Amino acid sequence: MKQSTTWVGKEVVRRDALEKARGLTKYASDMFLDNMLWVAACRSKYPHAVIKRIDVSRALKSPGVVAVFTHRDVPNNRYGVFVKDRPVLCDDRVRYIGDIVAIVAAESKEEAEQAVEEIVVEYEPLPVVSDPLEAMKPDAFPIHEGGNISRSTRITFGNVEEGFKASKAVVENEYRTAPQIHMFLETEAGFSYIDEKGVITVVAGGQSPYRDHHEIVSTLQLPPEKVRVVIPHVGGAFGGKDDVSVQIYLALVTWKTGRPARFVWDRDESTIAGTKRHASIVRMKTGASADGKLLANDVEIIYDTGAYTALGHAVLDVAIENCNGPYKIPNIDIKAWLVYTNNMVASAFRGFGAPQVMFAMEQQVDQLAYELGMDPIEFRLRNALKRGDVMVFGNKLETSVGISQCLEAAQNHPLWRQKETLKSEKSLPWIRRGVGVAAAIKGFTLGALPDRGSVAVELRRDGGLTVKGSFTEIGQGVVQAVAQLAADLFKIDIEKVEVVFADTGKTPDTSVTSASRQLFLAGNALKKAAENLLNLIREVLTTRYGQKVIEARFENGYVVGPGFSHSFEEVAQMLEEHGLSREVVGVYDVPRVEPIPGSLEIPHLFYMFGATLALVEVNILTGTVTVPKLVSIADVGKVVNPQTLTGQLEGAAAQGLGFALLEEPIIDKGILKTTNLSTYLIPSIKDVNEIEVIPVESFEDEGPFGAKGIGEIGIISVAPAIANAIYHAVRVRPKSAPMTPEKIYWLVKQAGLTVK
Amino acid sequence: MQYSRVEKEFFFRLNGEEVRVRAPPGYTLLEVLRHILHLTGTKDGCSSGDCGACTVLLDGRAVHSCLTLISQVEGREVTTVEAVDEKVADAYARHGAVQCGYCTPGFVVATAYLLSKMHNPSDAEIREWLRGNLCRCTGYVKILKAVESLAGDDG
Structure with missing residues (x-):
């Protein structure tokens, strides 16, 4: 039910913005403690090799060195969320160039780096497996004991062969996408110290303090209460800080030396050793009937996870679940592989497996529309999911579905209505213009995986509220949004709401900040906390007034009911007088169903939807593609803060x-050549032109005030929309992203386009 | 080669105050600001002059402090984000141009420099002057709005 709100839906400037802009916010990389050790890593010299010998004796004698650690210092040297296939410090083998063999702790950065050079590691190089297709072959050199397939699965519904027989048009293509690098401006960074109670405290950029805590205590075999993880403001994450990076090493150094330590990755370390978006090969055969109904989708998905699995098993599920687009398709056959190579490790990156498959599917759909002579949006609308539909995996869609609204918004947009005029308008003779559309879907929440979050709310003596949760502020604005939700749930002025976040010593576990659902999770836990606080207050009031107080509600900073009105300050005092805690906890279990056979987290019960319109200009002489305008349309359930929402979508x-046009890591036999921002190009202010944002509010009943997720949906349909716009402009289909000038140049040349 | 920590004394003006600091001569201004003086508003995004997060004013001119050796700063005037006119930071905050915020101080300094040279820059001029600053969060839309809001402002 829709509720009236004061703060939710209101444009409020983020409370953290001014401090950040003035340079006053302390990030993990900004802290320098007294007596602090600097940590440096000795990384592998080979993408793949056996370690014959590690000799740290010279490094130990190097000036300023306090300690050198190897695998012998790690009690349980394997970690990983789905598969424990990753060593903290390599023992028998290195599997990619980011692998760490030893770490040095020294009095200065220079001395630590100097000592790394003094470590002798004797390697015996092994064959480098860099191509996932080669890695999949039965006779490929095995990177892990069980071979090179980290996970494979096949999921079928209906009968694709029959679907293709009934189809009027069938298109079959292979698509590839490159491993996108997160390139957050603050690299992986952290510091550690032992607090006054003897607790090893690790303060580091991350997305889940409790999971990082788990990885530390399980690898170092420390008592859980002896470790605390804090995540301050993070200088960007986008999924790239979902896995641990510096945390275990920092805990190890501080545990063993008793001293504070600092470990901050250089930019090239970050690009080499940080996780990536999975490089993909996606083959799709898709069929549709003469009247434009999608009938069958036969899909092969190959994702390169690099040396280790990281979050790859879940990423593969998201790829499988979303590869059919936001459409109803009766017959599907999906085969998927997560493949080990000696490349950089892939894991979470905004979209979590969806952008790669959607780059494929949304071009398939576009091509089918053209072949059937239908308008691409009309074709999509005919197949778009609706509430109550049975989805491809047999699950009934009973939550909010805004895909038709998104597509209609695209259809009514001037860019789409005028696309033929824009295309034929005179411009420079070598410029071709086109407009493309693509749709997007992505489940939010962790799907069929267990997902529970807690939030604590303290009613302070001064009548204000302190909300405590382990959600992390990675730039997305969750702290601001939580404050707005709390202000409306407790009917209190937002200035009186303090938010404490991401500290295993101070905040309950609000699960991981990922899957576009931290606000959904925290907001629902907050709702429970509000109910719990009100119930507690009712009990106290019942004792006070000697009769059962049933009607009591929050109103304007007061608790009011028939014949009474108490300020929050008074209520706080009453609770104390009754010996009760002023703090309540709200727990929210995300609704879910059992996973379908062959999957871990399929299906989700909740989905975000979106669409992108792109206007492109293709230079047929150089192959350069520019994008004068993007329109980002997203079904977000309910807008909590228009300013932060549009910021997320922009x-x-x-x-x-960047994923579509620019970002191309060059990897030569497992060695990354583009390790900085001058060789791996992310969009600058000159690459990004007009971006228009259109939020669609489909209102999700389960969401706090109707809100769904927002973090990921905006990226998913951008690359295929640009690809489809390129097709509209020059009638070639770029099936490999990024769509660099070189690739487009050759496609255009093959198509025989010339300047008239 | 053995590293030896030879230090030398340097003198410069930092945000209006005289600073004497001992540092290895090979240190960059960024390293001196962050690692020695612990003045951390100036951020380290790449240490190679590619991202602009470390932008400071040297004698009123925007430079990458990661590419400026401390010896080049001797006797000169350095202004960091902490001392830049607060109205620039305020415009970034008000227009929602701050997300993770790690690039923002560099943008704020670069913007202050732009406005010191050009009273009323056009959209194309703003883009040209800020192209050396990278932001991974915002898509630059709100950054442009923030800078535009300051253009022609005499306050």
Whole structure:
């Protein structure tokens, strides 16, 4: 039910913005403690090799060195969320160039780096497996004991062969996408110290303090209460800080030396050792009937996870679940592989497996529309999911579905209505213009995986509220949004709401900040907390007034009911007088169903939807593609803060633009050549032109005030929309992203386009 | 080669105050600001002059402090984000141009420099002057709005 709100839906300037802009906010990389050790890593010299010998004796004698650690210092040297396939410090083998063999702790950065050079590691190089297709072959050199397939699965519904027989048009293509690098401006960074109670405290950029805590205590075998993880403001994450990076090493150094430590990755370390978006090969055969109904989708998905699995098993599920687009398709056959190579490790990146498959599917759909002579949006609308539909995996869609609204918004947009005029308008003779559309879907929440979050609310003596949760502020604005939700749930002025976040010593576990659902999760836990606080207050009031107080509600900073009105300050005092805690906890279990056979987290019960319109200009002489305008349309359930919402969608659009056109890591036999921002290009202010954002509010009953997720949906349809616009402009289909000038140049040349 | 920590004394003006600091001569201004003086508003995004997060004013001119050796700063005037006119930071905040915020101080300094040279820059001029600053969060839309809001402002 829709509720009236004061703060939710209101444009409020973020409470953290001014401090950040003035340079006053302390990030993990900004802290320098007294007596602090600097940590440096000795990384592998080979993409793949056996370690014959590690000799740290010279490094130990190097000036300023306090300690050198190897695998012998790690009690349980394997970690990983789905598969424990990753060593903290390599023992028998290195599997990619980011692998760490030893770490040095020294009095200065220079001395630590100097000592790394003094470590002798004797390697015996092994064959480098860099191509996932080669890695999949039965006779490929195995990177892990069980071979090179980290996970494979096949999921079928209906009968694709029958679907293709009934189809009027069938298109079959292979698509590829490159491993996008997160390139957050603050690299992986952290510091550690032992607090006054003897607790090893690790303060580091991350997305889940409790999971990072788990990885530390399980690898170092420390008592959980002896470790605390804090995540301050993070200088960007986008999924790239979902896995641990510096945390275990920092805990190890501080545990063993008793001293504070600092470990901050250089930019090239970050690009080499940080996780990536999975490089993909996606083959699709898709069929549709003469009247434009999608009938069958036969899909092969191959994702390169690099040396280790990281979050790859879940990423593969998201790829499988979303590869059919936001459409109803009766017959599907999806085969998927997550493949080990000696490349950089892939894991979470905004979209979590969806952008790669959507780059494929949304071009398939576009091509089918053209072949059937239908308008691409009309074709999509005919197949678009509706509430109550049975989805491809047999699950009934009973939550909010805004895809038709998104597509209609695209259809009514001037850019779409005028696309033929824009295309034929005179411009420079070598410029071809086109407009393209693509749709997007992505489940939010962790799907069929267990997902529970807690939030604590303290009613302070001064009548204000302190909301405590382990959600992380990675730039997305969750702290601001939580404050707005709390202000409306407790009917209190937002200035009286303090938010404490991401600290295993101070905040309950609000699960991981990922899957576009931290606000959904925290907001629902807050709702429970509000109910719990009100119930507690009712009990106290019942004792006070000697009769059962049933009607009591929050109103304007007061608790009011028939014949009484108490300020929050008074209520706080009453609770104390009754010996009760002023703090309540709200727990929210995300609704879910059992996973379908062959999957871990399929299906989700909740989905975000979106669409992108792109106007492109293709230079047929150089192959350069520019994007004068992007329109980002997203079904967000309910807008909590228009300013942060549009900011999320604009940022996602720009990252999608980078994925589509610019961001191309060069990897030569497992060695990354593009390790900085002058060789791996992310969009600059000159690459991003107009971005228009259109939020669609489909209102999700389960969401706090109707809100769904927002973090990821905006990136998913950008690359295919640009690809489809390129097709509209020059009638070639770019099936490999990024769509660099070189690729487009050759496609255009093959198509025989010339300047008239 | 053995690293030896030879230090030398340097003198410069930092945000209006005289600073004497001992540092290895090979240190950059960024390293001196962050690692020695612990003045951390100036951020380190790449240490190679590609991202602009470390932008400071040297004698009123925007430079990458990661590419400026401390010896080049001797006797000169350095202004960091902490001392830049607060109205620039305020415009970034008000227009929602701040997300993770790690690039923002560099943008704020670069913007202050732009406005010191050009009273009323056009959209194309703003883009040209800020192209050396990278932001991964915002898509630049709100950054442009923030800078536009300051253009022609005499306050």
